Amino acid sequence: NQNQPLLNRAIAGMYPPGSTFKLVTATAGLEENKIDERFTVVDTGVLQVGAFSFGNWYFLQYGRTEGEVDVIKGIKRSNDIFFYKVAELLGVESLSSMARKLGAGEKTGIDLFGEEKGLVPTDEWKKEAIGEQWYLGDTYHYGIGQGYLLTTPLQVNTWTQAILNRGEIYQPHLLKSQESRVLPGRQAGKSQEFLSEKNFSLIRQGMIESCSPGGVAWPLFEFKVTVACKTGTA
Secondary structure, eight states: TTOTOOOOHHHHOOOOOOGGGHHHHHHHHHHTTTTTOOOEEEOOOOEEEEEEEEEEEEHHHSSSOOEEEOHHHHHHHHHHHHHHHHHHHOOOOOOOOHHHHTTTTSSOOOTTTTOOBBBBOOHHHHHHHHSSSHHHHHHHHHHOOOTTOOOOOHHHHHHHHHHHHOOOOOOOOOSSGGGGOOOOOTTTTTOOOOOOOHHHHHHHHHHHTSSTSSTTTGGGGGSSSOOOOOOOOO
């Protein structure tokens, strides 16, 4: 069956994570001191690189720009122009390093058969796999979770909880019943509190504002409590 009804997509489906990956890009930019709370990018709607155009979703859909964008507003509005520029400051290797640190590119170790590790690209990987060098346009796509990056839905969950736990990654488990519950185990070699309180607060605030009036997630739900989230159209 071409729809693969027995494929466990949560652990074995590999997809571009889209804008959910902007949390990783923001974390890398902040922790490597490429950006801070004062860093802003002017949303021009489209970035031009040679013959190629890289647009912000809001401009492409509605023809509007969003002025100066900092990291909180960037997350709140899921602004592509902001994250293109942060990715450019970081480069592919720094982005990939943070992605791996947050659990992408390897199995979570969940107690299920058939988990895939996904793909975290590098310049060397592209040369070997495709026979081309890494271009700036590849970095732009990477910064917003598109291009060659492939992750499982469970890995998206992993980096989200890792960021909100300031770098602590917990190995997921399935339980038959409440009686069989176990204490969450830290993933071997992956536990580290590397996200500073200041940077954590900036990302958290952006996620809260994403689910608040004016945020990109707000029209999708009617939240009755304070919620922190990140949209991802992909």
